[in-house]
Amino acid sequence: MASSRRQYPFHLIEPKWQQAWDAQQTFRAWNPGEVLADGHPFAKRHGLSGKVTATQLPKKFYILDMFPYPSGAGLHVGHPEGYTATDILARYRRACGFNVLHPMGWDSFGLPAEQYAVKTGQHPRKTTEANIANFTRQIKSLGFSYDWSREVATTDVTYFKWTQWIFLKLYNSWFNPETNRAEPIETLEYPKELRLISDWNQLIYESAPGEILSKEQENDFKKEFQEDWNRNREKLRREFRDSKRLAYVSEAPVNWCPELGTVLANEEVIDGKSEVGGFPVIRKPMRQWMLRITAYAEKLLADLDTIDWSDSLKEMQRNWIGRSEGAEVDFQIADCQLPIADSKIRVFTTRPDTLFGATYMVLAPEHRLVDVITTEEQLSAVENYCEHTARKSDLERTELAKEKTGVWTGAYAINPVNGEKIPIWIADYVLASYGTGAIMAVPAHDERDFEFAKKFSLPIIQVVQPPDAKTDWQGFCENGTSVNSGFLDGLPTAEAKKKITAWLEEKALGQKTINYKLRDWLFSRQRYWGEPFPIVWKVGPDGESYHEALPESALPVLPPTLEDYKPTASGEPPLARAKEWLNEVPGAVRETNTMPQWAGSCWYYLRYLDAKNAGTFVGKDAEHYWMKSGGDKPGVDLYVGGTEHAVLHLFYARFWHKVLFDLDLVSTAEPFFKLVNQGLILGEDGQKMSKSRGNVVNPDDILKEFGADAFRLYEMFMGPLEMSKPWSTKGVEGVYRFLGRVWRLFVDEKSETAFEQAETTAETQSRGELLDLILLDGAITDAAATPAQLKALHACIKKVTEDLDGMRFNTAISAMMVFINEAMTWQNKPVTVLKPFLQLLAPFAPHLAEELWARLHSTFGQIAPSLSYAPWPKFDPAQLIESEIELPVQVNGKFRDTIKVPVDADNTTIEVAAKASEKVQTFLSGKTVKKVIIVPKRMVNLIVG
C-alpha cells in the first residue's frame, strides 16, 4: 500500500516530537501546592517558579475524554475522533493562557477479560495490562497532549480502593427528605420504639405514664428493657437503618443467563438474549445490592437546567427519570371482610379528572392483593393467568402488547366519587413496578384501557369533551372539558385535576403524587473482574444473616486468586470459589458479588485531579481548584464522548457526584458543565463499522501511511464533530496533501531531494539526524509583510479562532487550506506571517508545526519558545479593512451583477453605481425603478415594475 512517495518525513518528525514532549513533560498540569519544574514552559509562560498557590495559577480549564475500555481489538477510528477534538481544544486553551487539565485513563474492569479468563485460565489482570499497553501505544502515537502523570486505571488497587471507599460512603449514608440531601447514617432518627436508651426517664415515662417508680422498680425496668433490647431491638434498629441506606440489599429479579452462568446487566441483554453469544436470558429473583438513585430523581432532573448539554441528551435523561405528576386514589374493595390495610386498592393516575369515567380496575398480576381478593369461582382462571405471565420475559410481555390479555378476579371495588361498583381485573399491561401496580381504567380516555375494554366488553363512559366538537371522544386522551363528572362538569382538564385532587385530599381518599419511571440502580454483578464489595455477612442470634460494612482500614478489599473464573454450579458468583478468602474476616463471610463496570467510571474524573493521592480519593485543594474556584465554569469545562453513554454512565456519575456533594466531599452539584457527543464514524460504505461487514478501519494502518497529523486533521475535516459521517481513506489523502503543501511552503526542495536520497542509503539509527539535511526555503525572510499577506493571515486567525471557540474544526481547517493555497503563490514569505500561521496549525497538526516552528527560529538565530505555550495570535481587524468592496446587485430579488464601491459609499452613490451596471441595465430597460433596498456593506436590490 505505502508505495507512493511521502509528502513529508512525518515518520521521523512525529516520533521526534512525541519523545521531546515526553522528556520535557510539556503537558504536565500543575496543582495548587505543587513545585513547578525548573524551566518548564508553563512556568516560563506565566512567570511562575517554585511552589504555586491556587491564586498564582492561571485559570483552569478541565477538558476530559470519556476514558476507553481497553479491549483486545485495540483502538478503532471512532476513539480518536473525540480525543482529537479535545486535544485541539486543550492545546488551544494552553496557548490562550489557561492551566489545562487533559488526562487519560482506563475503564479496565469488564466482561471480555473475564470471559477470556474463563476460557483460557489467564488472569484478567494480565489480559487487561496487555490491552492497556496496546491502547497506550496507539494513543501516544497520535500525539495527544495528555498529562500522563495522572493516568488512572479502574483496575489499579490504588484506584479501586477509593471506589470501595465511596461505596462505604453510600452504604453509610441515607437520604434525609427534610434536608433534601444525603447525610451520614448517624443522623438517622429512629421511630420511637427503636430509639436508643439515651434517656431512661423518657422511656420509663413512655412505658408507664403517670406512675412514679421506686429505685428498685426502676432497676428492674432497666434490666428487663435491656434484655428485651438485646433480644429484639438491635435487630429491628439494624433493619430500619439498612432500609434507609443509599446502598441496600433487595431481592430483585435479574437477568440470569444459564448458558453463560452469570447475571447480565439490562444493557447486556438484547431482545431477550445475551449480547455475547445470543443465549436465552431468564428473569430470576436473587439477592442484590441496590443504590438508592431514586432519592435523587428530582435533583437529577432539576439540575439538568444548570448544565450546558445538548437538548436531545437532556431529553433522554428526562425521559429516563420519567417524572409524572398525578394523584394516588384509594378504591375501597366491595363487600370486604379484610383488615383495613388490605381493604383498599391504591392506584396512581395522571388524570384524576377522569375519575368519574373509571369503569373497572386493573391490578398487575404480581400485585399483593391478587391472592386476597380473587373469588372462589375465578381462582383457577386467575392462578392460570398469573402463572402464564410469570413465565413470560419482559420482552414477550411487550411484544405481545398488541393483543391485550387479562382475567376478572371476581371482586369489585367502589369508585370513591360516585359509589359505583366496578369490577377488578388483572392484566399484564399493568406493570407491578410502576406507580402502585394498580390502575383505575378509564377506557373512554386512555388508549390501553380503551383497547382492553373493547376486547372484554367493559363499559365506556365519556367524561372528557374534546375542544373540537368534531373529534371523537372515544379514545380521546388529551385535555378537554369535563362532562358526566358531577361537580367537575364544565371545567377544563387542568382545573378539573386541581379540584378533584383537593376534594380527594379533603376526604382522605387520595393525594397529589409525583411518580418516576426511574428505578433504583441494581449495583451487583456475579462476576470475578470487578471491585469486591467491602461488605461481610454475619449471622445474628436468631440465625438470620445480616450485612456489615468493613472499616475503612480494611480497604482495599482485593479479589482472591482463582484457578477457575466460572460461577459455581449452583449459580453463585466466582468469588464464592475462594474458600479461604471468603472466611478471612473472623466470624463473618465476605460478600461474593462484585460491582458493575459503571462503578469505576462514576468518579474517575475526580481521581485525575489528584491521581497519586494515597491519603484520600481526591485532595480538597486540588478538587476545589479544578472543579470550582480555578476557572469560569464549575466542574469539567468540556466532556466529550459517544452517545452510547447518554443515559447510563452520565446518569450514574451525576448521582454519585451529588451524593459526594451532599456529604461535603466535592464542591459542585454537577460534575460535567459542558458535554458534547461526537458522532459515529461509519464505514466507507456508509454502514456502521463492524467486523462482520468487513468495513473496519484500523488507525495503525492509516498512521503508518499518512502519519498522525494527517489522521488527526482528517478526523476533524470530515464534518461537524457531532454528526455521524462515513470514513474515506481518499479524504485522508486530501488533508495529507495539504500538510505536504504546508511542508513545501517552508522547505527548500533541493535539500529535501538530497535528504531523500541520503535516507534510502542510511542506517536506521541515524535517520533522525538526516532531518538536518533539510533546509528552509530561501524565500522565507524577515522582510516586512505586504498588506495582502497580512490580510490572508488575519482572515485566517479570525476564522480559526472563532471556529475553535465554536468547535467547528472542519471549517477552521478549510480556512487554513485557503491560507496555504494563497501563500503558495508568494515569492517572498515573511517569517512574521509564517510563525503565527504555524501557531494556528499547531493544535491540529502539532508535530509538523513544532518541527517547522523550531526550524524557523533556528534559521533566524533564535531559540524557539515552546510552541505549546506560545501566546495565541491576536486577530487585528485593521488588517482586513479594504477601501473598496464588492456588492451584489439584485433586480427584483434576483442576482444580476456585482459592483465595486468605496467601503464608506453612501446610498446614493451605491444606487447610481448599481443602475450604471451594464448587466443590470438590460433588466431595467423599459421599466421604472419603484424601490431601492440597500443593506449597507451587504447588497443592493432594485425593485422594478
Place this chain on the structure above:
RNA sequence: GCCGGUGUGGCGAAAUGGCAGACGCACAGGACUUAAAAUCCUGGGACCUUAAACAGUCGUGUGGGUUCGAGUCCCACCACCGGCACCA
C-alpha cells in the same frame, strides 16, 4: 406510537435572511517526465442556446406561507438515522 436529529453537486461538506455549493475527495483537460507516480495549472450543479463563450431558465427532500429577498423563518407532509416504548 412518542421524543430528538438530519435531508444541499458523483461523494464528505460550506453558507449572521442577502452572489448556493467555500474547502476537500473523485473526475476531466493541460504542464513537467522517455514513461508513470508525485507535483503544478485549468475546468466543472442541471437544463437550454452556442463552433465556443456570453446571456437565459431551473436548482438546497415535498407542498404551501412570510419577506424586496428563504438552504436559512413559519405551517403541513415525506424519507433516513438515533433514543424510548403498555410508565396509567
